[in-house]
Amino acid sequence: MTRQEQNADVSRAFEGLADEDPSVRLRAALGVGTTPDPRYVGKLVERCAVEPEFHVRDMLTWALTRHPAALTVPRLLGELRSGRAQARSQALHTLSKIGDRGAWPSITRELLTDADDEVARSAWRTAVVLVPEEEKPALAAVLSTQLGRGRRETQLSLSRALVALGEVIEPALRAAMTAPDPGVRTHAGATERLLRDPEAGFEFAIEEAKRVVALGAGGQEG
Incomplete structure (x- = not known):
């Protein structure tokens, strides 16, 4: 294939990636x-x-x-500083x-606690994949600050990330x-149950943790 033909292929690909029809983009x-x-x-990366x-x-x-x-990682690391949440998440x-694993230092506390749930969830999953063994306790400490955050889907993502780190x-x-917040205590209890019994299921673990927290609160009031 000539250089001219290669350039034409690249131009067609660029046009396809920006087409209005999602099937064409796919x-x-x-x-x-x-x-x-x-x-x-x-x-x-732009797309x-x-x-x-x-x-x-x-x-994509x-x-x-x-x-x-060597080509993709530097471009992706640059996107982590983007003001667009989807750019950071993707x-x-x-x-x-x-x-x-060379990307690990760029998975910052700021990303792990990002205000956008999708960005934070992506950061949790990525951190668990890239974290060096000796950094796992510190990562667990940061992730634990997010317990009780968001809806069930977000909480499930965090529990999965924590459980993937293991006993640390x-x-x-x-x-x-x-913690003073019962939502944090419930989420922590459910995650602990999943660590002990991964087959328990998140909904079951949450409901069980709610009962434990409610009983504890009742005991304190009594």
Whole structure:
């Protein structure tokens, strides 16, 4: 293939990634991942920040994983400082799929406690993938500050991340179980149950933890 033909292919791919039809964007992302080219990396990262369709974003991430980490990771790390929540969230998600542990220092406390739930959830999942063994207790301590946050989907994401760290989370959970906020105590108790019995299911663990917290409050009032 001549240089001119290659350039034409790249131009067509760029047009496809920006097409109004999501099925066209999906095919374009698939094509870019099937035939990687360094020229695609910047456009893929840019598109991740604005793509409205989940399944297309997933294909964009896959396409990025098909390119060398030396090209993709620096661009993704730059997105972590973006003012656009989707840019931060999708960059984190893609970093978790690439799995380059050199990105770990960029998973900051600020991202782990991001005000946007989707960004925070992506940061939790990514942190668990990239964290060095010796950093796990410190990560558990930061994640435990988010116990009781958000709706069930967010709480489930946090519990899964904590449980994935293993027994190092136990001191943080014990501390959280004495928190003034009953929501924090309930979430900590449910996470502790899932650590002991991963098959218990989150809803069951939450309801059981609620009963424990209610009994404890009743005992204190009595």
